[in-house]
Amino acid sequence: MATTTSSVTDICLAAQEASRQLAATDSATKDRALHAIADALVARTPEILEANGRDMDAGRENGLDAALLDRLLLDADRVAAIAAQVRDIAALPDPVGEVIDGKRLPNGLDVKKVRVPLGVVAVVYEARPNVTIDAAALCLKSGNAIVLRGSSSAAHSNAVLAGIAAQAAEEAGLPAGTIGLVAGGGREELAELATQTGIVDLIIPRGGEGLKNALKGVATVPVIYAASGNCHVFVDASADVATAVEIVLNAKTQRPGVCNAAETLLVHADAAPAVLPAALGALRDAGVELRVDGRTRALAGADLAAGLLDAGEEDWDTEFLALTLAVGVVDSVDEAIAHVNRHGSGHSEAIVTNDAAAARAFELGVDAACVYVNASTRFTDGGEFGMGAEIGNSTQKLHARGPIGLRELCAFKYVVTGDGHVRG
Incomplete structure (x- = not known):
């Protein structure tokens, strides 16, 4: 050699x-x-x-x-x-x-x-x-x-x-x-x-x-x-809460130091009252540091709010590669797509939804190498895709x-x- x-x-x-x-x-x-x-x-x-x-x-x-x-x-x-x-x-x-x-x-x-x-x-x-x-x-x-x-x-x-x-x-x-x-x-x-x-x-x-x-x-x-993976999970208005929490937990915590781990959670405003307390609680219990916007803090509940950090603008652009997650609330699928395209790195993006139209809009609108519907971003891997490795x-x-x-x-x-x- x-x-x-x-x-x-x-x-x-x-x-x-x-x-x-x-x-x-x-x-x-x-x-x-x-x-x-x-x-x-x-x-x-x-x-x-x-x-x-x-x-x-x-x-x-x-x-x-x-x-x-x-x-x-x-x-x-x-x-x-x-x-x-x-x-x-x-x-x-x-x-x-x-x-x-x-x-x-x-x-x-x-x-x-x-x-x-x-x-x-x-x-x-x-x-x-x-x-x-x-x-x-x-x-x-x-x-x-x-x-x-x-x-x-x-x-x-x-x-x-x-x-x-x-x-x-x-x-x-x-x-x-x-x-x-x-x-x-x-x-x-x-x-x-x-x-x-x-x-x-x-x-x-x-x-x-x-x-x-x-x-x-x-x-x-x-x-x-x-290159880097600033990956997102977007929970749409129609998402099942339990499914959303499971996907978010896996995407963030299964192996946080890799490029296909989620770094930002976005939640539709209509789903946020139910999704955020459940997701934030599960993430907190898994040891995740949460950096949130004001709307997320308001919906988190008193028990969770004290442990939350305020998200700065730089947090939306950061690949943490650690047990840290930025969390925000958006008003529509289009707003989620715009956020992902502005801050994401083009690696892997996921939507959790039971709405076929929302899934299709996300698939077409997000500019990324891999787009997931109702699945964790952690599957972006040559071995998982049947390529043997990458x-x-x-x-x-x-x-x-x-x-x-x-x-x-x-x-x-x-x-x-x-x-x-x-x-x-």
């Missing part, structure tokens, strides 16, 4: 060379490599946990908050789950060579639109070592070489995981350079990776707005931003939107077959 004992450019060039072989590698060889990676992860779990323990110790010493430590943590069950996801990816159909469209032209030429690998994919990510394997497995299956650049807070974990994956893949028949790791540098190293024009075909940053902005300022290669969730609109899986890691080419055709 290439690392920053070589230069960033050398790692990327090795990946480019590998990518040319990978594009023509058959499905059986790729799947064999994926199963070898999964086997190696399980067999070398103690080594992985020892490295992760060092990262966790350093994280605590450096004051990482609970949400970030949870993202960083690996245990035997999590390693087993990562290995299982690799096997799930191996079991998926190979997207390479898939015919997207095809036709015979009037002149007799056969035109096929065929899915092909992108080439070299660089993935830049923060303190989530599972991304090391998820991203590598997805790129391998889709015929791409990958250059990984993780967070310094997960340096030991990433190095061990990437090394295990690269060794297993190469022993299973894939070219050296298929999996490369850039580690140990700072912003200059990130800038060097982001300017590998003609070598790196795509960069996917998976992290917060700081990472996104750092790349925006320097990148000369194409970027798909798997590199991240794209909040932009071009090429890929939502979970970035195998097909999103492919481009296409037109293959045109004739019989001595020449154009007159």
Whole structure:
């Protein structure tokens, strides 16, 4: 496995060379490599946990908050789950060579639109070592070489995981350079990776707005931003109270430190007298800090009001990634849609309703990669969507939107077959 004992450019060039072989590698060889990676992860779990323990110790010493430590943590069950996801990816159909469209032209030429690998994919990510394997497995299956650049807070974990994956893949028949790791540098190293024009075909940053902005300022290669998730749950006038409370609780508390967790609850004024006391009480009991507007406070009831904080304007724009929730009352579906589009990040938005017209208005009006009707935002995930895993969730609109899986890691080419055709 290439690392920053070589230069960033050398790692990327090795990946480019590998990518040319990978594009023509058959499905059986790729799947064999994926199963070898999964086997190696399980067999070398103690080594992985020892490295992760060092990262966790350093994280605590450096004051990482609970949400970030949870993202960083690996245990035997999590390693087993990562290995299982690799096997799930191996079991998926190979997207390479898939015919997207095809036709015979009037002149007799056969035109096929065929899915092909992108080439070299660089993935830049923060303190989530599972991304090391998820991203590598997805790129391998889709015929791409990958250059990984993780967070310094997960340096030991990433190095061990990437090394295990690269060794297993190469022993299973894939070219050296298929999996490369850039580690140990700072912003200059990130800038060097982001300017590998003609070598790196795509960069996917998976992290917060700081990472996104750092790349925006320097990148000369194409970027798909798997960025922040300022997600909302809107409880409509017709919603069932018990259903609404269950969805809100799950969206906020099931795993608050991830990008598809809800950060704002909006409640229709007609439902608020019944919904707010029940929802706020359940959220309070779950340890959620509640930042509310004046209408929410007025409807909360005396027992709850004393523990509520006043929401500031910045709270509507904040991805808390913690047990904190902004809560507001709106007068209509249209007002909820406007709020979401003004403050949301385009990730995942949910409506709880028994009104088909309201659901349809929300589906059409909200500008987001994933829109949920009567379901928690927590389902925005490549594994949940049947993709095996994901590199991240794209909040932009071009090429890929939502979970970035195998097909999103492919481009296409037109293959045109004739019989001595020449154009007159």
